[in-house]
Amino acid sequence: IAGITQAPTSQILAAGRRMTLRCTQDMRHNAMYWYRQDLGLGLRLIHYSNTAGTTGKGEVPDGYSVSRANTDDFPLTLASAVPSQTSVYFCASSDGLAGVDTQYFGPGTRLTVL
Amino acid sequence: AQSVTQLGSHVSVSEGALVLLRCNYSSSVPPYLFWYVQYPNQGLQLLLKYTSAATLVKGINGFEAEFKKSETSFHLTKPSAHMSDAAEYFCAVSAGNTDKLIFGTGTRLQVFP
Numbered sequence: 035i036a037g038i039t040q041a042p043t044s045q046i047l048a049a050g051r052r053m054t055l056r057c058t059q060d061m062r063h064n065a066m067y068w069y070r071q072d073l074g075l076g077l078r079l080i081h082y083s084n085t086a087g088t089t090g091k092g093e094v095p096d097g098y099s100v101s102r103a104n105t106d107d108f109p110l111t112l113a114s115a116v117p118s119q120t121s122v123y124f125c126a127s128s129d130g131l132a133g134v135d136t137q138y139f140g141p142g143t144r145l146t147v148l
Numbered sequence: 149a150q151s152v153t154q155l156g157s158h159v160s161v162s163e164g165a166l167v168l169l170r171c172n173y174s175s176s177v178p179p180y181l182f183w184y185v186q187y188p189n190q191g192l193q194l195l196l197k198y199t200s201a202a203t204l205v206k207g208i209n210g211f212e213a214e215f216k217k218s219e220t221s222f223h224l225t226k227p228s229a230h231m232s233d234a235a236e237y238f239c240a241v242s243a244g245n246t247d248k249l250i251f252g253t254g255t256r257l258q259v260f261p
Contacts (some may be wrong), residue, residue, distance in 0.1 A: 038191070065247065075159070076238060076253040077192070084247055092248070124191055132249040133180055133242030134199065139191030 036060050038140035040125050046146045047115050055110040055143050056133040057125030065128045067092075067137065068100060070121040077124065083108060083130070115147045150241045152177045154252040155216045162260050167211075167226040171239030174220065181222040182240040182249065183213055192238060198222060199244075209219045209233070 043057045059066065064085050069077040069092075079092030083102040100112045108127075112119055123143045124146060128135040156171040173179055180199050184192040198209025203215040209232075213224045224237060239252040 077251040133246035136194045
């Protein structure tokens with residue numbers, strides 16, 4: 035069982051470019067999440083989806099969009115990247131709600147926007 | 149609203165020494181509390197969680213945490229540190245049956261031989 039896979043592992047991107055970070059889970063979890071991790075700030079929730087077909091905004095959603103067309107995939111898109119979006123991005127999933135159930139995290143994508 | 153404060157961004161201990169990582173929370177409702185660990189270049193994984201049952205919670209790798217309502221704390225401890233415990237540790241809080249988990253800023257644990 036792979037759990038959660040993320041692609042790419044790392045990416046250097048020019049400012050203004052569009053970028054999609056991919057996330058796939060094979061655990062048939064209902065809920066999926068995108069976080070960004072920045073030094074000194076911990077993890078901050080960008081967007082989440084409690085079930086396929088629904089999405090919600092987290093703490094820092096501006097500049098990001100997501101879709102949840104099926105249970106397994108939860109891509110995160112940066113429409114026009116800016117340097118402040120340089121970060122490590124983690125995708126996670128849980129069977130139930132994040133406030134109760136264990137979240138399982140992917141290995142992360144390190145994104146640098148120049 | 150919920151929040152957590154982790155006291156000390158870095159903690160260093162000798163191998164075999166007690167590990168104590170501090171977490172204080174703020175919550176307007178009875179909280180659910182979590183500790184996650186992140187090993188270098190990996191995602192986070194759950195160490196343990198408190199969901200209003202026993203106040204002393206035992207987790208993986210010999211870690212445990214005690215929920216103290218009077219002190220609004222959920223400190224993580226391990227009696228004897230091992231080199232493999234070197235990692236970043238995150239405390240997190242939720243309002244229970246909700247879809248959001250609020251993470252602290254993390255504490256990096258270094259273990260010296």
